Amino acid sequence: MYFSWVIAWAMAEPPVVPDSSDGATEAAPTEPTPSELRARIEALEREILELQLTAALQPAPTQGSAGRASFNALNPGITAYGDLVGQAGIVDGGLSRGSTLYLRSLELELRADVDPYAKADAVIAWEQEPPPLEGGPGEGFGSEPEEVYVDLVALPLRLSARIGKFRVPFGLVNRSHPHDLPWVDAPELLGEEGYNDSGAVLGWLLPLGPAGLTLTGGALSGEPFDPDGSRANLAGLGRAELFVGAGDVGFSLGGSTIADIGASPTTGAPYLGGDLSLRWRPSTQRSVIVMAEVVDAEAAMAAYAALQVQFARMWTAGLRQDLGAGSSRTGVYLTGYTSEFFRVRLGGGFDPESGAVDVLSQLTFIWGSHPVEPWWVNR
DSSP: OHHHHHHHHHHSOOOOOOOGGGTOSOOOOOOOOHHHHHHHHHHHHHHHHHHHHHHHHSOOOOSHHHHHHHHHHTSOEEEEEEEEEEEEEEETTEEOTTOEEEEEEEEEEEEEEEETTEEEEEEEEEEEOOOOTTOSOOOOEEEEEEEEEEEEOOOSTTEEEEEEEEEOOOTTTTTSOGGGSSSSSOOOSSOSSOOEEEEEEEEEEEEETTEEEEEEEEEEOOGGGOTTOOSOOOEEEEEEEEEEEETTEEEEEEEEEEEETTSOTTTOOOEEEEEEEEEEOSSSSOEEEEEEEEEEETTEEEEEEEEEEEEETTEEEEEEEEEETTEEEEEEEEEEEEETTEEEEEEEEEOTTTOOEEEEEEEEEEEESOOOOOTTSOO
């Protein structure tokens, strides 16, 4: 067999090689001119745009993995939050009877695009109040739809709107849930639960070069002003916030007010608040944040000032000073992340008035679709 292949190869006619001297060779290709290159690029860009438009107009596949992905796209993003808190109090050198570990909350959040013009969010919470440190039974779990609202995202003139039940945009921390805060406990500015109400707010963003000004106004049910529902009620919200950014540094200054429109002149004192923040973020490994708020609500003034230092990618340390009516508390906190889905925190506070010391710990875990983190988290 081998010799037959060799004989066949030897008897084959050699290929004809054209002679370059007979003038029959092809001319070397010429380089395209800049105008020709531009024309080709524009033609390719038009072709890509046509392909993108065609793909966007095609109906979604109904079979196979692509069909399953399209089907899942119709479902809302679902996130569950678990928030475990441990507390211990030390009074007169002894451990308080209410020192314990408890599940503070379990929250289920659903987010979805309703259509190109609106997004919806719903948060269903199972929560319980912290057991009293001095001992005694706690209140147990309660369940309610904590937030259910729609964001209108396609309004003209840099306008945005939110309609439903939500945490009111008053100050810095009231808009966040307790498990999202940079501390285990929340400063009591607008009550233990903060201000959560039903209504509608409209926001307007005004660009000012490297700065931006947001103006927010809205109408609320005013339920905190009339918890017994004894009269028809309405509250008005107003907020202005100035943002300034320069490289790694960002600064904000804001003022908020909520007025009970249906109240009498003697009982209708509005809520007033002022806040500021300063952020320095040279990298994802380092950051420093300073934030402070003061609130005058129901003739009672409360304030806090806080410092947070990120000294490694997954570690931050913080200090917070609270001031209230006849009381003060100094707290320190250390927070560590294994990922954005799992966080541990240890903290403690000291009240110089009573001499009481408290120790707090927190374990927060998230499963499901991960939402956008608060601005004080540096990623």
